[in-house]
Amino acid sequence: MALLLKNAHVVDPSVELDGVVDVLIGGDKIAEVGENLAVEGAEVRDLSGKYLVPGLVDMHVHLREPGYEVKEDIESGTRAAAKGGFTGVCAMPNTDPVTDNGTVVEFVKSRAAEVGHCRVYPSGAMTRGLKGEAMSEMGDMVAHGAVAFTDDGRGVQGAGMLRRCMDYGKMFGKVFMSHCQDEDLVGHGQINEGKVSTRLALEGWPAAGEELQIARDIEIAKLTGAKLHIQHISTAHGLEIVRAGKAAGVRVTCEATPHHMFLTENDLDETYNTSLKVNPPLRTDEDAEAIRQGVIDGTVDVIVTDHAPHTPWEKAREFELAPFGMIGLETSLSLVLTELVNTGKMSVGRMVELMAIKPREILGLDQVQVKAGSVADLTVFDPTVTWTVGEDGYESRAENSGFAGRTLTGRATDVFVGGKQTLADGCIC
Numbered sequence: 295m296a297l298l299l300k301n302a303h304v305v306d307p308s309v310e311l312d313g314v315v316d317v318l319i320g321g322d323k324i325a326e327v328g329e330n331l332a333v334e335g336a337e338v339r340d341l342s343g344k345y346l347v348p349g350l351v352d353m354h355v356h357l358r359e360p361g362y363e364v365k366e367d368i369e370s371g372t373r374a375a376a377k378g379g380f381t382g383v384c385a386m387p388n389t390d391p392v393t394d395n396g397t398v399v400e401f402v403k404s405r406a407a408e409v410g411h412c413r414v415y416p417s418g419a420m421t422r423g424l425k426g427e428a429m430s431e432m433g434d435m436v437a438h439g440a441v442a443f444t445d446d447g448r449g450v451q452g453a454g455m456l457r458r459c460m461d462y463g464k465m466f467g468k469v470f471m472s473h474c475q476d477e478d479l480v481g482h483g484q485i486n487e488g489k490v491s492t493r494l495a496l497e498g499w500p501a502a503g504e505e506l507q508i509a510r511d512i513e514i515a516k517l518t519g520a521k522l523h524i525q526h527i528s529t530a531h532g533l534e535i536v537r538a539g540k541a542a543g544v545r546v547t548c549e550a551t552p553h554h555m556f557l558t559e560n561d562l563d564e565t566y567n568t569s570l571k572v573n574p575p576l577r578t579d580e581d582a583e584a585i586r587q588g589v590i591d592g593t594v595d596v597i598v599t600d601h602a603p604h605t606p607w608e609k610a611r612e613f614e615l616a617p618f619g620m621i622g623l624e625t626s627l628s629l630v631l632t633e634l635v636n637t638g639k640m641s642v643g644r645m646v647e648l649m650a651i652k653p654r655e656i657l658g659l660d661q662v663q664v665k666a667g668s669v670a671d672l673t674v675f676d677p678t679v680t681w682t683v684g685e686d687g688y689e690s691r692a693e694n695s696g697f698a699g700r701t702l703t704g705r706a707t708d709v710f711v712g713g714k715q716t717l718a719d720g721c722i723c
């Protein structure tokens with residue numbers, strides 16, 4: 295049966311749409327967009343007061359399956375994604391076994407088709423086993439549907455190795471996504487190196503450990519002509535390097551997480567909250583301000599979560615022994631609405647670029663547009679609803695949110711993936 299979504303404020307800058315219109319969904323596609331649509335026999339949903347935008351995509355997510363299902367699996371991770379308003383996620387390859395060949399890509403795809411609550415776009419490792427020693431089965435993975443290459447979790451340490459991956463792999467037309475961390479320089483760094491690491495007597499993770507590899511990877515992208523995407527950028531100077539690379543014509547894009555925008559090292563205190571232990575670490579106020587500015591002015595291309603679920607017992611260990619990462623899928627949209635959109639710093643249209651249009655463009659996915667004929671991947675949110683993070687638990691199997699207890703305004707209410715509803719009035723379908 296056709297579904298008529300009425301009275302939502304539709305924002306889609308790709309078709310210059312910003313106003314109240316009705317959207318008719320027929321099958322897996324948008325059948326019609328227009329004012330005061332009336333369709334015989336269609337089911338009607340009134341979305342007055344809500345926004346409807348092209349489905350959001352989070353291009354940096356750890357679903358943990360195969361291998362670490364104790365932390366999260368494809369069912370629970372995509373459930374969290376649907377709850378947060380996403381219609382698709384790009385899964386990182388640091389699973390066990392590592393996603394470094396077509397068979398594992400095929401496994402992730404088939405599990406997602408079976409139990410997923412959103413689309414899952416698998417990425418594949420650049421090097422076998424993420425060891426940085428030999429190239430992965432790049433062509434095999436692309437043939438099976440991998441959308442990008444990355445050794446996320448760590449960087450490719452050897453510049454020559456990165457060059458060989460790019461020189462060979464660029465023929466597949468996919469983006470190379472870099473987790474920038476010079477392991478020799480960072481060592482066992484726990485939090486940003488500076489006053490706070492000194493005060494808390496924790497080993498420092500210096501900004502230069504990230505910035506060196508950002509600069510190096512941009513140089514190698516220039517050398518090889520490959521498409522480079524810098525993951526979870528966290529420092530002001532790192533952003534300056536990306537800005538200069540873009541100005542010089544290098545094919546480089548970058549992403550930022552809500553935690554690097556809205557949390558800083560100053561949120562770490564004597565409680566040693568391990569949910570705030572992330573990689574790269576929370577930086578200074580000046581860094582977070584620069585990242586927020588970059589998101590607004592276009593230097594940052596995409597907002598991602600780096601959703602990194604861990605078990606409670608892992609995060610309950612001493613700070614040095616707890617693993618890096620926090621969950622983010624269920625809070626990302628709400629944080630961006632609360633901190634940037636509702637405060638007037640950024641338009642809903644800019645948010646759509648950052649969370650729907652650019653991720654698809656960088657990953658080479660078909661765009662979703664709010665117009666007749668487009669696939670009906672849509673996100674609906676209520677910009678006024680107020681809620682407290684963690685109060686009603688999480689859809690994710692994990693609970694390691696760095697934003698627990700924070701009151702946010704704005705939340706996804708309805709999500710459609712290929713015309714099929716995955717979230718209805720805030721409840722998983």
Ligand SMILES: [Zn+2]
Pocket residue numbers: 446447448473525526573574
């Ligand atoms: Zn990473």
